[in-house]
Amino acid sequence: MIVEIGIVVAKVLLVLIMVLNLAGIMGWVERKGSALIQDRIGANRASILGFAGLGLINTMVADPIKFLTKEDFVPPRGDRVLHTLAPCLALFPTLVLFAVIPFGDVLEIGGRTINLQVAPNINIGILYIFAMSSLSVYGIVIGAWASNNKFSLLGGVRGSAQMISYEIAMGLSVMGIVMIYETLELQEIVRGQGSLLWGWLPAWGVVLQPVAFLLFFTTAVAESKRIPFDQPEAESELVAGFHTEYSGAKFLMFFTAEFAEMVTAAAIITTLFFGGWQVPYLMRDGFHFPGGAILLLPHLAIVLLQVGVFVFKVFFFCWLFILIRWTLPRFRYDQVMRLGWKMLLPLALANVMVTAIWIIVLGT
Amino acid sequence: MSIELLIFFILAVFLIASSLLVIFQRNPVHSALALVAALFIMAVLFLTQEAPMVAVLQIFVYAGAIMVLFLFVIMLLNPSMPEKGHWIWWGSGSLGAALLAVELISLFLPVHGTKPLGAEVGENFGSPKLLAEILFKEFVLPFEIASILLLVALIGAVVLAKR
Numbered sequence: 001m002i003v004e005i006g007i008v009v010a011k012v013l014l015v016l017i018m019v020l021n022l023a024g025i026m027g028w029v030e031r032k033g034s035a036l037i038q039d040r041i042g043a044n045r046a047s048i049l050g051f052a053g054l055g056l057i058n059t060m061v062a063d064p065i066k067f068l069t070k071e072d073f074v075p076p077r078g079d080r081v082l083h084t085l086a087p088c089l090a091l092f093p094t095l096v097l098f099a100v101i102p103f104g105d106v107l108e109i110g111g112r113t114i115n116l117q118v119a120p121n122i123n124i125g126i127l128y129i130f131a132m133s134s135l136s137v138y139g140i141v142i143g144a145w146a147s148n149n150k151f152s153l154l155g156g157v158r159g160s161a162q163m164i165s166y167e168i169a170m171g172l173s174v175m176g177i178v179m180i181y182e183t184l185e186l187q188e189i190v191r192g193q194g195s196l197l198w199g200w201l202p203a204w205g206v207v208l209q210p211v212a213f214l215l216f217f218t219t220a221v222a223e224s225k226r227i228p229f230d231q232p233e234a235e236s237e238l239v240a241g242f243h244t245e246y247s248g249a250k251f252l253m254f255f256t257a258e259f260a261e262m263v264t265a266a267a268i269i270t271t272l273f274f275g276g277w278q279v280p281y282l283m284r285d286g287f288h289f290p291g292g293a294i295l296l297l298p299h300l301a302i303v304l305l306q307v308g309v310f311v312f313k314v315f316f317f318c319w320l321f322i323l324i325r326w327t328l329p330r331f332r333y334d335q336v337m338r339l340g341w342k343m344l345l346p347l348a349l350a351n352v353m354v355t356a357i358w359i360i361v362l363g364t
Numbered sequence: 365m366s367i368e369l370l371i372f373f374i375l376a377v378f379l380i381a382s383s384l385l386v387i388f389q390r391n392p393v394h395s396a397l398a399l400v401a402a403l404f405i406m407a408v409l410f411l412t413q414e415a416p417m418v419a420v421l422q423i424f425v426y427a428g429a430i431m432v433l434f435l436f437v438i439m440l441l442n443p444s445m446p447e448k449g450h451w452i453w454w455g456s457g458s459l460g461a462a463l464l465a466v467e468l469i470s471l472f473l474p475v476h477g478t479k480p481l482g483a484e485v486g487e488n489f490g491s492p493k494l495l496a497e498i499l500f501k502e503f504v505l506p507f508e509i510a511s512i513l514l515l516v517a518l519i520g521a522v523v524l525a526k527r
Contacts, residue, residue, distance in 0.1 A: 082393070123491045127420045134428025138400070141432070145393065145439050153439070160432060184492055 011118050015098050023259035028059040030322050037326045070248035075148050082146035087253035090139025094260040097132040100125045101267050102187040104277045104307040108299060117187055125186040129268060130171055137163050140232050140242040147245035155241025158333060159232025165340040166222040172348035173215035176355040177205050177272050190276035200290040202280045205273035211351045213273045215344055220265040221324060228328045231336055266317035274313055277306035371412060379405045392438045403427045415490040
């Protein structure tokens, strides 16, 4: 009993630490990466005893201290309670969402089989993800309204319109994956991606559902509220959109939520389309290459390899998010709406139809 | 006391507290948010009753979609506070409460030899697969009719909005 509870707590802590630290690291990557893209030097002012660590001290030590010691400002005619609640509501859904994402296969240790997923054997995995991400609208709407500021409210209204619109295309784009792997459970979807097509090509989601991947990726960028889909923030039009009136620790929470959302989106893309923790040709006991060569590995090494590969893939997609943010110009509001409703939604519907016909024709 | 019962009582206390907050608050936005919290806790209760599908749909449809609309209407229209204690509010409110109370009490009365509480459930109860099979095989016609009804309402709303 106690051991079981301990295992669950350890898994929860592991995932929380992983997500929050990745979010923090992404903050650093974004500042240094954007500097790299724009041919600048980037954050390098803060240092401890002359050690700046490529801006790590700046973003990981100086920035948090600055945020935590700043004045916590609430607009005089704003709503004090909701103004404080909003950042929590923004951070909450992305963190609980990670409960169903598998970060490894089973770990067999001391006669126990531990499923490397916080909430294993939930037969509604994907639906849980959508349910939780549908709650992430509240953070920006409440924050915007509680600020009692026209710019904030405009940002909040635009943001929720954008998020609700893109949720639909997002949900439909995943249906193809569900139809192919015949399950809603994410661990089973990842296992399904372990088989090989024609003996050499891993049956990853992106191979079987390339259109769904493009649609999902686009909608995921839109859901994370980053350029080119930065309607809720819209720096060039709305000051800072829904978090105009936020400072100090509350702003830091919004900031963390944005990066955590990015990490979660990357993790979902990895899980659904890029094999999750699957390493090509790695089976339960070691590598089985297509040529017939076999390389046996100990169980612990395989588990570590899987978790490491999962983190690496997540990191790769986070970097892709950052690359897109600093490369593409932003959309206008009507362009965002037109893209969502008139292009992505019909494409997602067509993808579901084509997949269904394909499955019937193949007669699986 | 088993852990399930303990969790139920904790959730129930929070559920009742947030439901009371819905009706006892002045600010309509606060009330709407308390309703979101109540719906969310209800979903967790469904989860403890081995109905994960219902729980997720509850969050997805009610807490995630319908309440966002509610919140929007409240925020954008910004209604002024209703006058205190108008007899129509009190009358209709108490009538609704009385009807609900009768309904709730009748739930606990045994009806013609059926077991009042604790019906047995089969394996895979509440799983999406079972639900989909029943919905799309046995009840496919009502399902389609309901969806056409929703479509008609949707088109009607668009037509009215364009006027």
